[in-house]
Amino acid sequence: MRMITLGAMSELPEATTWIGDIMRKLLIATGSVVALFFIAMFSLPFFIDVNQYRGTIQTQLQTRLYRPVQLGRMSLGVFPLRVQVQAVNIGEDPRYRSKLPFAQVGQMDVSVKLLPLLSKNIEIKRLTLKRPTIELIKDVTGVWNFSSIGQATQIAPQQQGRNSAPPSAPAKAATGGSGSFALNELRIADGQIAITDLQKRQPRAVYDHIDLTLKDYAPNQPFSIDLAAHLPGKGSELLELSGKGGPVNQAQILMTPFDGKLEMKEVSLSGAQKFLNAAALRGTDASLSGSADLTSSGGRMTSRGSLKIKDAVIRNTEVGYPIAADFDLGDDLNGDAIQINKCDVKLGSTPLSVKGTLNSRSTPAIADLSVSTKDASIEDAARLAAAFGVAFSTSTTIGGKLTANIHAQGPTDRLIMTGAVNGRDLEIKGKGIPSVRVPSLDLTMTPQDIRSAPFTATSGATSLAAQMSIAQYATTSPTLDATLKTINGKVDELLNIANGFGVGATEGMSGSGAITLDVHASGPLKNTSALVFNGTGSMQNASLRMPSLTQPLNVHNARLQFTQNSVNLANLSASLGSTNATGSVSIANFEAPRLTLALAADKLVVGELQKIIVPDKPAKKAELSWDILPVVHAASAGQPGLFKTxxxxxxxxxxxxxxxxxxxxxxxxxxxxxxxxxxxxxxxxxxxxxxxxxxxxxxxxxxxxxxxxxxxxxxxxxxxxxxxxxxxxxxxxxxxxxxxxxxxxxxxxxxxxxxxxxxxxxxxSNGKLTKLDLLNELGKIAKFGESAKGYTAFSNMSGTFDIRNGVATTHDLKAALDVGSMAGSGTINLVNQALSLRLTTVLNKSFSQSVGGTGIGGYMNTALANKNGELVLPVMIGGNMGRPVVTPDLQTIAQMKLDNLIPSVGGLLGGKGGTGASGILGTLMGGAQPQQQTQQAKKPAPNQQQQQVQDLLGNLLGGKTQKKTPPPPK
Incomplete structure (x- = not known):
């Protein structure tokens, strides 16, 4: 065994070398194949001209969409393998009569299969639309234009000619309305969608920066969808919808099943306002985050999720706390009825529960809601109400606990409510408003009225007892019944209470002094002029500062009597500025006051009064409206003052x-x-x-x-x-x-x-011209000499001045002097006292003879004489009223001599047979008198008359005139 093992081990290196050679050859072969593949793929655009497939691609698209399609320049792209098409235009269903195509695409990528492409066939796998503009239209019957995609419709001839030839669909596709349109994947990148709702008559709205992925779309098959909208703003600003839907109900889109999820990530309302182009969101902002599970089936949608709102700004006012909501909603998409199964809201630390239904199909919406909260802090709810511009000023803070259980039914502008609202340990404070305390405030609501239990509002040492009810509040004619009582209350503290409760009429007012009231008011709430008052009161040493006056109105004493729609101030003693007045004043209709006066004042300085009255500024009028709770829209300061209303x-x-x-x-x-x-x-x-x-x-x-x-x-x-x-x-x-x-x-x-x-x-009468010694000036001009008196006495002077911007003009000035008469015309500038007058003085016969008569040195030059032997002296007066300047009126003298019209004393004064000063002066200025008109034939011709005037003026000035030689006759 050992020998066998040793032998095997001696053969191991040879086997390893053999395996390595095989692996190296395999890697080289694989690399070569891959390289050849890449070379082949990158070579495809050079060997295949995709423009030859234009007709095929266009036909397939038209066949699947059943819409006319136009394709621009085409090219082939690899990795992934796709046909790139520029300037794509997809036509609209002619039934919608839109001037815009259904879609305009800057670039469309058509992903195709490789093997069919090599055999010169096109099989479309995926469409990618880059920066498209898509028009979605709902007609008056509620049918969307995209519902006809893939369905055979008759294309109007003009539509065919404008866009392209109609699609040539295969016979199979033509028999099935929705059997031809199927697509593995459709992508929209950075798209723009415009929506026009003709059914609700809403204007066209444009939504931008939308990404969409639609997968596995086919008739009668489910599909998946991923939608993302990128909103402008500083946060993530992402709105996402993902899920599975289908099959599409072509007849009723809202019946299409859907199961998905909606997510918001730091979506700002200001960005949504720009995205939605919603004017209602202007002046409003917040950061919204949350998610909701959406399920839709059979035309009914359910939504369960949560929402968090941070940095809320409402009507340009910061709310100052986060808002959270957990909800479970159902929506009947066909009936626009929202079922609120659960909606738990937290306004900062204040919980609020809402349940019920809201039908938004009608205008206004119909509500059936239950709202409840228990021992909640009222501060956050009051601040939100103030941000919406109701009940309180945004600078006002309200502390205390609130318990409410309300059921509200009916149109949202006329809600009928049942239930109760209970406030405990309420404290109202704000800028310029010291603490106002209300230990308890209980409201009971029935379909007939809203009624308060007796309550007391206290500021400092002043207490105001009150009770009120509002009947028929859900109608257009609500009525008020209220009682107010205070004894020796301080004016400033009563104003604090009024300001704390948002009474706009007292905003900006301050004061001091004491007031006692015991008043009952009843009548229509929307017509305060018809309110009926009963009660008594008094004021002592009161001082009121109002925005409409720059100085305080001081009421030293007044006894008040309220009756019908008026208040009577008897035994009145008051002052304004330097004016002190006593008497009585009756004021009816506090909305548009009607006064009845019986006053005695020591003095009234108009300039001072003008400075005291402040000019009006545009202001919002106080108004009443009704919501889930009755609220008062506080009026802003600067309303028209008493003098203007x-x-x-x-x-x-x-x-x-x-x-x-x-x-x-x-x-x-x-x-x-x-x-x-x-x-x-x-x-x-x-x-x-x-x-x-x-x-x-x-x-x-x-x-x-x-x-x-x-x-x-x-x-x-x-x-x-x-x-x-x-x-x-x-x-x-x-x-x-x-x-x-x-x-x-x-x-x-x-x-x-x-x-x-x-x-x-x-x-x-019996007057003097103290700056003018007329006789002395006439003596200098006519050279008859007269001792200087320094003034001109007259027994009577009369006339009419027409004054324009301080300049007085007269044409009938006349005066009776001790030694004759005077008449004149001209202007007196009352602004700078400048004089521009023409006077004619007639000295009586006795005085004329006493100074030399026709033998005076200025006779026929500066003075004339009439047939009665009276000297006549026309003069001009210039200079100013403090220093008049008298000069001879040479033109008038010449005209008198020429017309032989020398006035008499009686003539100037308009005596018997005389024309008066205006008639004589009018004649001298070129006016025609009746007696002159009868003698026109005896007067020289105009040219001759003009020459005589020139000669006469020359003689008066001491010069000589030469007669012009008439031109020789032609």
């Missing part, structure tokens, strides 16, 4: 009414308020040392208030008026009677004068 009537007396430099005293008037427009009519007051009777209308609605004055002024001091209006002191003196219809405003510059507009008719 109130209407009313009454009487008012004011000791001093100050407007710029104008001071009215002992003002008595009826007052009418109309949404920021205040009218005093009829008004009586003392002003400028006289009496004013008429009306004043103040429009306080804009940043710059405007005023309209329509009144008569009697016995006033004209100097005071000019000092106030034009800031011109001691230029005119006398007693003024006037009729004015003026508009004006108080601009930021404070200069009222430049805003004056309207007519002003006046008469000044």
């Amino acid at each position: 109130a209407t009313g009537t009454g009487t008012i007396t004011i000791g001093n009414l100050v407007y710029d430099r104008t001071n009215l005293t002992n003002v008595r008037s009826n007052i009418n308020l109309d949404h920021g427009v205040i009218q005093l009519n009829p008004l009586t007051a003392q002003v400028f040392g006289g009496q004013i009777n008429g009306s004043i209308t103040a429009d306080m609605r804009q940043d710059i208030s405007s005023f309209a004055v329509n009144a008569k002024l009697t016995g006033a001091d004209v100097n005071q008026l000019l000092t106030s209006v034009a800031n011109t002191k001691d230029s005119v003196a006398g007693t003024l009677n006037a009729t004015l219809n003026q508009t004006l405003s108080l601009p930021p510059s404070g200069d009222v004068t430049q805003t004056l507009n309207g007519p002003f008719a006046f008469t000044v």
Whole structure:
């Protein structure tokens, strides 16, 4: 045995060498075969022109899809073996009348079998669509366009001509509607899908970045599907659906069986908003993760899973805690009815259980839900409600425990509820809101009403007892019944309670003082003007700061009486700014206040009042809505103030009414308020040392208030008026009677004068022009000499000024002087006091003769004489009201001489037989008078008249004019 073993061992090296040679040869042979295979495969594109298979591939696709197909440039790819086709277009079912094809593909890879390819046959194994755009359309009957793929349909002639020739299907395929379309695998890479739902009349929605793998698809056979949607965002942002389905129910797609799983991995709602193009998700964000098992059979789907929400933002407000949910849902896909078998939600640490059904087919949805929680923290639920803009401000925090058991039925906008909500140890705090405590709050809900047990809200040392009920809450006409009581409550603490409960009308208000209330209110909740109030109250030493006022409203004393839809403030003593008022005020309809006033104020400074009233800012109106629980949408600050919303009537007396430099005293008037427009009519007051009777209308609605004055002024001091209006002191003196219809405003510059507009008719008696010695100036011009007095006295001056932006224009100014009369026209700029007037003065006969009559040095140059022997002196007045400048009016003198129209004293003043100042001045300016028209034949021709005026002006100026030599006749 030993010898045999030794012999075998001596032969072992030779055997090993022999085996190694064989293995090496086998490896070389295998490598050669593999190399030849790769060489052959890589050589295929050079030996096979796949474009020769275009017709075959196109026919197979059209045969399987029963849709027109267009193929672009083709090439052959290896590993895997495939035909690459560019610019593929798959036509739409003509029944859907779409202008877009069913699919447009940038590149399509068609995987084929090798051996049939070598024998110049094409057998398709797999299709890969890269960056396709696919149009999915549901018609009005609920049938999707993809349901007809693989089914023979009649293609409209125009569709055939536009896309391609109709498919030439084999006879076998033509006999079976769905027997021709089968595919081992279909892949969509980074696709875009557009969905149009004509049944629900929803607009076209586009979904991007979708990957899809469909395997083993064949008629009447199950298939598998993997779908992934990549959403924009910073997380994983992946939505995946995988499972098995089929066979496809071509008649009713929703009846197709499916068993799979839906997963979300850090999907952001902001990314979903962009992906879904859903406007409802704007301003909302969160990170969603979770999974659900989906099972669908016979048109009914069940879903069981969990969902976690982190970093939730609702309406741009951070919720501040995670939300988790475990659910078991069933959905009737045909009836749109969702069965909630279980939905356990945790809002932070607050548990909430929801069960029931929700039918979303109708609008609004129909609910039958049960909601319950026990001894849960109310803080997280209240913060979520605030984020949705209901019940509380987002800056408000609420502590305490909540127990609720509610059954809600009916349309979601008119839910009928039964059950109870119980709150314990509630505490409300927030920015600018000290602690408000409610030991207990119990609500009982029935189909008829929501009723609270009596409860007490406390802030500091102030307690407010309340009880309320809302009847017919599920109808369009809910009614309120509420009672409020407090004794000597502090105003600031009562405002804290109101702000804590989200009463928008008190937002931004603060105050001090004491108030007592015992009020009962009842009536329609949506029409607060129809609420009926009963009760009493009082206020002492109260000070209220409101967003609509820059200064506090101080109520020193007021007795409150609530009756019907109004509150009466009797024995009122209040102040605002420098104004102190007493009397009574009645306020009806708190939504659009109607006031009845009987007030007496010591003074009212209009400029101060304008600064106190804050201009309106756009604001959200407080409103009511109903959900599972009744909620109040709090109104934001900046709502229109009392002046802008109130209407009313009454009487008012004011000791001093100050407007710029104008001071009215002992003002008595009826007052009418109309949404920021205040009218005093009829008004009586003392002003400028006289009496004013008429009306004043103040429009306080804009940043710059405007005023309209329509009144008569009697016995006033004209100097005071000019000092106030034009800031011109001691230029005119006398007693003024006037009729004015003026508009004006108080601009930021404070200069009222430049805003004056309207007519002003006046008469000044026994007056003086203190800055103008007219006779002395006329003596200088006419060279008759007259001692200087320093002023011009007149017994009467009258006229009408048409004022535009502070510039007064007159055409009928006239005055009776001690020694004659005066008439004029022109402008007086009340803003800068500039003068531009033309005056004609007629000196009576006795005075004219006393200064020399026609023998004065300026006769026929600067002065004329009429047939009565009265000197007539036309002049122009420039300069300003403080320093007038008088110069001769040579043009008027020339025109008078030419027209032989020399006025008399009576003519200027409009005496018997005279035309008055306006008629004479109009004639001098080129107007025609009736008596002149009868003598037109006696007047020289226009050219001759013009030459006479030029000659006369030349003589007046001391020069000579040369007559032009007429041109020789042609």
